[in-house]
Amino acid sequence: MEQILVNGAILAANYALIALGITLIFSIMNVLNFAHGQMFMLGGLLVYWLVVQIGLPYAAALIGATIIVGVIGMAFEVFFFRQVMRNSTREENTMLLAVGTALLLENAALSLFGEKQRGVPPIVSGVYKLGDAFLPANRAFVFGVSVVLIVAVLLFVNYSRTGRAMRALAQDRTATLLMGVNTARVSTLGFGLGAALAAVAGGLLITVSGVNAGVGTAISTKAFIMIMIGGAGVVSGALLGAVALGFIEAFGYAYLPGSLTYLMIFVALIIFLLIRPQGIMGKPWG
Amino acid sequence: MVIASRRTLLKGAGALALAGAIGAPARVRAEGKVLKIGQLGVMSGPEASWGLVNKFSCLATAEMWNAKGGVEIDGELYRVEIVSVDDRNDPKLTVSGAERLTGEEGIHYFVGPNMDTTATSVRPIAEKNKAIYIPYAFARTVYTPPAENAILGMIASYQVAPVMYKILKEERGVGKVAFLARNDSDGLLQRDEASKVAKNLGLEIISSDTYEPSITDFFPVVANAVSASPDLIIMSSVAPAHCPQLMRAAREMGYTGLFAAESAQDIKIIKEVAGEYGDGLVSIGGASTPEIRSAYMEDFIEKYNAVAGEWNDEAGTKAYALEMLLGTLQKTGAAGISDIEIFKKAIPDFSMKNPFLKEEAALTYVGMADFGQKRQIGVPMVITETKGGEFTTLAIGKVES
Amino acid sequence: MATATDPAPTRGEKRVLGPFLLIFAPLAAVLFVAIPFVLADMPYWLNVVTNACLLSFASLGVWLTFSIGRVNIAQGAFCLIGGYTVGGLTTFGGLSFWLALPFGGAAAALVGYIIGYPLLRLRGIYFAMVTLSLTEAVRLAFLYFGTMVGVTSITSIPSPPGITSPMAFYLFAAALLILGYAGIWRLQSSRTGGVFRSMRQNEELAASIGIDVARYRVFAFTICCFMGGIAGGIFAALQQNVYPQSYTVADSINFMLYCFLGGLEFVLGPIVGTFALVVSFELLRAIQEYQALLYGILMIVVMLFLPNGLLSFFPALKRLSGGRK
Secondary structure: OHHHHHHHHHHHHHHHHHHHHHHHHHHHHOOOOOOHHHHHHHHHHHHHHHHHHHOOOHHHHHHHHHHHHHHHHHHHHHHHHHHHHHHOOOHHHHHHHHHHHHHHHHHHHHHHHOOOOEOOOOOOOOEEEEOOEEEEHHHHHHHHHHHHHHHHHHHHHHHOHHHHHHHHHHHOHHHHHHOOOOHHHHHHHHHHHHHHHHHHHHHHHOOOOOEOOOOHHHHHHHHHHHHHHHOOOOHHHHHHHHHHHHHHHHHHHHHOOHHHHHHHHHHHHHHHHHHOOOOOOOOOOO | OHHHHHHHHHHHHOHHHHHOOOOOOOOOOOOOEEEEEEEEEOOOOOOHHHHHHHHHHHHHHHHHHHHOOOEEEOOEEEEEEEEEEEOOOOHHHHHHHHHHHHHHOOOOEEEOOOOHHHHHHHHHHHHHOOOEEEOOOOOHHHOOOOOOOEOEOOOOHHHHHHHHHHHHHHHHOOOEEEEEEEOOHHHHHHHHHHHHHHHHOOOEEEEEEEEOOOOOOOHHHHHHHHHOOOOEEEEEOOOOOOHHHHHHHHHHOOOOOEEEEOOOOOHHHHHHHHHHHOOOEEEEEOOOOOOOEOHHHHHHHHHHHHHHOOOOOOHHHHOHHHHHHHHHHHHHOOHHHHOHHHHHHHOOOOEEEOOOEOOOOEEEEEOHHHHOOOOEEOOOEEEEEEEOOEEEEEEEEOOOO | OOHHHOOOOOOOHHHHHHHHHHHHHHHHHHHHHHHHHHOOOOHHHHHHHHHHHHHHHHHHHHHHHHHOOOOOOOHHHHHHHHHHHHHHHHHOOOOOHHHHHHHHHHHHHHHHHHHHHHHOOOOHHHHHHHHHHHHHHHHHHHHHHHHHHOOOOEEOOOOOOOOOOHHHHHHHHHHHHHHHHHHHHHHHHOHHHHHHHHHHHOHHHHHHOOOOHHHHHHHHHHHHHHHHHHHHHHHHHHHOEEOHHHOOHHHHHHHHHHHHHHOOOOOOHHHHHHHHHHHHHHHHHHHHHHHHHHHHHHHHHHHHHOOOOHHHHHHHHHHHOOOOO
16 A cells, blocks of 8 residues: 555645646647647657767756757747747647657657667665555655756746746736736747657657657657546646645556556546536636 | 767758659669568657667668668679568558568568568558568467468567576575566567466566556556565566566665666666666676677677667567578578568578677577477577676576577 | 638528539539549559549538537548448448448447437537547557457458449549538538537527427438448448448547648638548658658648638638628
8 A cells, every 4th residue: 555655645745846847838738738648758868879979968958958849848838839820810820830849859859869779877875664565765766856847846836036927827818918928938938848848758669668769659649638537727736636646546556457547537537527517716718 | 969960961861852753652762683672660659779789780780781782682782672661650650561572573582570460461562572581579370381471580579488587596596576567468469378388487466557558657566576585586578668667666665685687688788877877687698798799790780780770689589681682692692582482491500600690500490499480580688787888698598499 | 600601501491502613513524524534544553543532522511510619530430330231241241332331320320320429518628639539549449349259450341342443432432422522511501500600600590599409410410420430331341341440539639630731711621621631641652751750841831821720711811802891
């Protein structure tokens, strides 16, 4: 039982970073970022490249990869998403663009980093024991860094000037514009921050399980599940969704025949959304 | 740093320069005779590594022959040209890809595809256009009559299992086993076949779990298996990307037994991802372990490095397909290049020296026992164990003819 | 919203037939004269256009759910249901393909009808994501229950009797497509089509004037699922197999993309989008490993310059040349 709780907590922390990123982008831009998993993947592979090929220390590599992916995210917003949103008659049209960027990132990574699974050796080694549960030191480290980052992002979004502007933008774009906020700049920053969060998650997870160029779509699907549970576009919802998915997965693998876990997750999710269409915390109709 | 040099090269050449090649169909430009061999498989998306290893292996083999001036068939030298088609693991694209290779390019021999889904989809096209193909998928239907155009390019999991488990039972005292299978039709099928084998050998199956192909953290998945404390964890249809993750998660939870995989794994990934937990994996290898490989194999590895940027141990099992094809075509003569009936007739009696092994060993077509006809390349079954970040040879067996 | 350039026929029967024939006749000419004539001796390209026809047919269904304002990422699931139904009935039931095919469509439609009622209450990205989950759920269900009964996959599915050559298969697929196109066009130009459009713009408003919104939504979704089931059933016979992983989330996303790429305001949109993406992917084969990369770039470029789809190019051209406002 302890082991299941430990597993769930670690999964939840990893997932929370991913969910926070995708929900930021969604709430500010109203874009469902299909490329989110690819940004996660790119973050991981960049850390690998910086550590193993260039020889940087892990911390520097993690920061470097985060900045690079963050800048890519901002560039996507400025050059792609903003243009399309200005000219298209339906907001959903950005979905095609998002899938295009996902394909672009995935195949660029395949050419640059090769097809293999890439891993970085654990930052700290050893295994702790909590009651009956095993907790490898490296997982504890990843968990700790994730929690710190989540708190930092929450503080930023809730209390900083830019963070408040982001939340305002998510609530009412026109009103925010009228209040004299530079919405273009805030949107760009928000997109960059969302991408950077995905990259951090990838950079952390590469020390645990490794990353390969094709992992993106699976991560994006998980991110979608989380924001569906929690409610799209709400920061607290993303965190709740991540915690819910983390623990459901851990309990599912422990108590259900393995192949049934994800089937049950999807079926439960569909039924849950029928009862509460906006997720736990979401605004109705996204 | 080999990778870095490949990367620079890629940048130098530039995707755009290559894009200029669109519209200019890949027609033969070389003087002299050319033998075109197809390669079809998944080379983008999550399973990209499966097909890319095939492609790089074919290119390396072709390179080796072409360096010698080509393959001599009926006294004439043929330059080997590989035509690659990416099917993205989508049966619709496999069908049109096979049609492209066999119809458009007029190719009668191709290597691939990689999965049961795609391999069975190719069958009608191969039969219509009279082509031989060498899939790396285990679906029995394509190798058993009335199907007769597919030749299994590697050793099937259900052939490895009896040999491997027997050795582990007798030499390592394995009694209790746990299964961990990937939750897709390939993984589940392989698990079911392996369970039967284990039962027949008198092994006790104490747990059986599955995981989604999209998984990122194996900790929750291995918890059940480890808590049952088996002697051996069998990973059915495990991808090289997942194998070290599984091993590390299990070891971190205190597991001390052995691991078994019935497919080829890659030591570099194991070293990078599993690190110090990478020991004790029993898996199937090609001819790549240093103590048994020949100078020819060394050359193949070198060529593979040049093509792919880095060596991949999976290629050890995939070096055989094109080599066998070319060897058989040398026996059939030039007529066999365009007539697969001649090729099929040559299959039962064909034998050549295995060029990849130091020892004298014959390479033949096998498969009577499993498929009722010889529709499998008799790749030696090299069972390896990881020790100290290296593959070591545990045993060498072979598939019953 | 963009009604000025909207060619969808809304203004009375008489003016409907003209624009219909204006597109229908060239489309039929391309499908039944130009393509068979040019590609007669090219089985590979025939196979590509056959795929494109069948995929367009399924995308037309997805387009119909777009027309009621729902982003549908579930079509792969219904192709899978159709594929298993046709595969099972022909391989194990010994039924002829021609008899089994309607059952494939009906099975998918039935499932769509039943889950459509509750599902369609969702909107926006919630509907998009829940349908994406549905694709995964159906795949996993076939895998799980298939393993329980011992039949996860169906192989050696007989090919349709009477269709012996790639050309015959192509003509069959093309006939199906033109039929589907005519059907969807007819639906769009009917009163029902008008109701669909009003629902897309404001569902509450539509409900307030006495339209049974729920019934219309399910009607559109059921037709969509039926078309998915038919396409899936034919693919099963074409490839002679069906596996749980024959249709994944990527396939469902593709169906949606085809509609976006062609243009959501046009009934022809999904057909143009599908042919453009399928054919361009094949043309890009010449550049080998950069194929998929350039495919992604192509999508981005189209969206940047024609954010409302490829077909929006023509109204834009019309506007430039000073045509009707």
